Amino acid sequence: MPIVASLARATLLEAVRNRLLWLAVVVVVIAFGLAQFLNQVAITESREIQTALLAAPLRVAAVFIVAVFVITSMVRELSDKVTELLLSLPAPRSAYFFGKFAGYAMLASILALLCALPLVPFANSQGLVLWTLSLICELLIVTAMSLFCVVSFAQVVPAFAAVAGFYLLSRSMAAMQIIAGAPLQDPTLTDRVVNAVVNLIALLLPALDSMTQTTWLLESGPSVSTLGSVLGQTVLYLVLICSAALFDLYRKNF
């Protein structure tokens, strides 16, 4: 639909005019410089140290930039009544949502590619390709979650807190499940309840802890089936979060 494409283009243009891509370039350059510095300090495994210390902060920085941009851009649009203007166009609300999502998704993909660039000299090529695709998937999930939260809360602080909580919880859920399922004595009723609650929460969260692994860049790289599971998880979670966001958007009275 043309309105979806127009909205996507406008969203991307907004990111460019906000100098977001310049910010991303600055972050990448700083991370690269820091990794070079630490490379001088390291006695051994300097390539591995450089790769790991570039990849991990860039991953988090990309997530942070995407989440903050999506939330602040949507809130500004709501405050300026641009959302109401756009919703008054002869198009369903879903077109508005998918137009915005497509724009943010393009931005997320560009960010992921920028983050992958400084890793080219250090990482193995197959691992880097899979790492980049996985980072795009991860950023798409964060984009959808940020949109869902900003549609629901309509304010920067609650929306960002919810996205940050979601992201941290998703990345540490496997470790939490292991800890919850590891009582030193025979499990009491409380242990079982806590374990069940943790497992229930884990069912609703995407497996971000198994995505975009630094180890893929250092060793021979994961198999293609790993990418398949990452893609499958991303598609499923996008369906879930986008439909939840659409549900909220349709019910909202502007």
Next chain:
Amino acid sequence: MSQRSIAVVPRGVLVLFAVGLAAQIGLKASAPPPRAAAEDLGPAPSIAALRLASFGDPVALGKALMLYLQAFDYQSGSKVPYRDLDYDRLEAWLARILELDPSGQYPLLAASRLYAEVPVEAKQRSMLEFVYRQYLLDPNRRWPWLAHATAIAKHRLHDLPLALRYARAIQRYAVADNVPLWARQMEIFILEDMNELETARLIIGGYLQSGRVKDPAELRFLDERLKQLEALTAAKIPGAN
């Protein structure tokens, strides 16, 4: 901002939500549960790196790391035997956690009651030595773990000189009022077991004369013990009495 009725939400969105939710739950439920493996325990980071990572709250990081470490021992569903762990790395982790949280007792409890009870003597001894070294840094708070280490040295390893070294350290350095009589007297009982009655007798005598014993029941107990030892010593030395 008021909300509109659910009826305005297109049926396709509701169906998509239900399908997405069911598929997500199905996908996660069908995935194998996360498991940690003993060989996965990596080297402990430096204390400087950990302090940096703690963002100024080392105690909280210490507590969290202890739970992380524990996850390598006991996993959901299956227990990894402690003996499979790399004890050098384990010791380094425990030491780092104690550096982050010196008042925490968890690492020493784990060291003396879990990791020191594996059926591998070399690992037992290394863990007992770890407890001993850490005890010397804060005897008044960490004596219970060395007391347990003493019991393990005596009853499991049957190494009375080692048990005596630990018991002597408790007697010498754990001087707080809350250290109980039994802990301070372990040295005497081990000396008795080693048949070193004269030394045990001298220690009790010196202990009574030092004025450190205030409790009447403790004084009475030690006095009776001294008499028993004197009788035993006399019986062993021909021509005495």
